[in-house]
Amino acid sequence: MTKNEKPFVAITMGDPAGIGAEVTAKALMANNIYQKCRPFVIGNLAAMDDACHKIGEGSATNLVQNVDDVRGDSGTVDVLDIGNLNYGDIDTGKVSPIAGKAAVEWVLKAGELARDGQVRAIITAPINKEAASLAGYRDIGHMEIFQNQTGAKEVATMLMADQLRVVHLATHRALRVACDYVTTENVLAKTMLTHDHFTRWGFSSPRIGISALNPHASDGGLLGDEEEKQILPAIETAQSMGVDATGPIPPDTVFNQAINGKFDVVLAMYHDQGHIAIKVHNWSKSVSVNLGLPFIRTSVDHGTAFDIAGKGIADHESMLEAIAVAVDLASDNKLR
Numbered sequence: 620m621t622k623n624e625k626p627f628v629a630i631t632m633g634d635p636a637g638i639g640a641e642v643t644a645k646a647l648m649a650n651n652i653y654q655k656c657r658p659f660v661i662g663n664l665a666a667m668d669d670a671c672h673k674i675g676e677g678s679a680t681n682l683v684q685n686v687d688d689v690r691g692d693s694g695t696v697d698v699l700d701i702g703n704l705n706y707g708d709i710d711t712g713k714v715s716p717i718a719g720k721a722a723v724e725w726v727l728k729a730g731e732l733a734r735d736g737q738v739r740a741i742i743t744a745p746i747n748k749e750a751a752s753l754a755g756y757r758d759i760g761h762m763e764i765f766q767n768q769t770g771a772k773e774v775a776t777m778l779m780a781d782q783l784r785v786v787h788l789a790t791h792r793a794l795r796v797a798c799d800y801v802t803t804e805n806v807l808a809k810t811m812l813t814h815d816h817f818t819r820w821g822f823s824s825p826r827i828g829i830s831a832l833n834p835h836a837s838d839g840g841l842l843g844d845e846e847e848k849q850i851l852p853a854i855e856t857a858q859s860m861g862v863d864a865t866g867p868i869p870p871d872t873v874f875n876q877a878i879n880g881k882f883d884v885v886l887a888m889y890h891d892q893g894h895i896a897i898k899v900h901n902w903s904k905s906v907s908v909n910l911g912l913p914f915i916r917t918s919v920d921h922g923t924a925f926d927i928a929g930k931g932i933a934d935h936e937s938m939l940e941a942i943a944v945a946v947d948l949a950s951d952n953k954l955r
Contacts, residue, residue: 625657626739626949627686628942629729632662633744635709636718637923638933640670643744645935646942648678650693656946657691659683660698661725665706667698673931686737701728711929719750726761730768733914739949740915742941747923760791761918762909773812774911777884778893778920779944780901783877784884785893786813786910797889801832801845806853806886813884814862816910820954828873828882829854829866830892836869874900903936906944917945
């Protein structure tokens with residue numbers, strides 16, 4: 620691909636029993652997407668046909684055998700079907716190891732294409748972690764799957780919605796385990812990873828707000844000592860290396876400060892600390908971006924929504940945002 624050619628981007632369809640095919644089909648009806656990239660779906664052709672029929676937007680599918688076959692034309696959904704699923708075996712809205720296996724295999728195929736340089740970015744629709752586990756997969760999150768596939772050493776998940784961006788120290792860990800993950804070494808590593816990526820994405824000196832773990836940032840040790848013993852030493856080391864890091868800041872304060880422009884990004888200590896802030900701020904536009912992988916990966920920031928799957932009522936705004944962020948990074952290496 621030459622510099623002026625539009626990049627190929629792969630969208631994994633997600634769990635075929637969920638809303639992934641629907642939100643993908645709806646998003647790919649947006650004409651402006653095709654102005655900057657050539658998108659295609661890695662998934663099941665019959666499932667995408669069904670989704671296109673249900674949304675009734677006059678779209679059609681096109682089966683491709685490889686990336687070179689992708690047309691990238693508005694109004695046509697190019698589908699790379701690796702032949703791993705009989706769509707008739709799936710019950711919409713129900714957890715299934717068959718669906719979980721197929722969904723993970725599509726993710727692995729996307730990672731393979733990105734690793735080989737055939738696609739510039741991956742956008743993922745939601746998989747169901749229970750279904751993936753029933754199918755025998757230990758790595759039940761996209762980031763963990765890609766990390767093991769590529770051998771990436773230091774990775775992190777960032778959620779973003781509008782001007783609020785939140786990197787997570789720990790993501791898919793039980794809360795009791797996540798608290799033990801708050802060490803000086805881990806906080807420093809994620810702070811430096813965040814600094815490096817934001818610098819690469821056009822922030823000359825990214826301002827990083829570091830959240831505390833405990834309420835009130837421990838109130839001087841009355842509510843825990845992780846701030847003094849683990850988080851603060853990491854911040855001071857990062858500052859000595861020229862990083863604009865501030866904290867530890869009480870969790871009930873730092874996100875509002877970021878929304879008001881004080882920080883470019885926040886480092887949260889665990890999954891729900893960051894996720895709740897993002898989703899309350901703007902659920903529909905929140906997207907996920909991975910740091911540390913050897914390729915661009917963004918994702919919708921919602922689940923498989925089995926309760927509304929197959930009804931044609933799923934909101935595709937997050938998928939639109941995920942595609943837009945991925946394309947910006949792939950085309951201009953700039954974060955929205």
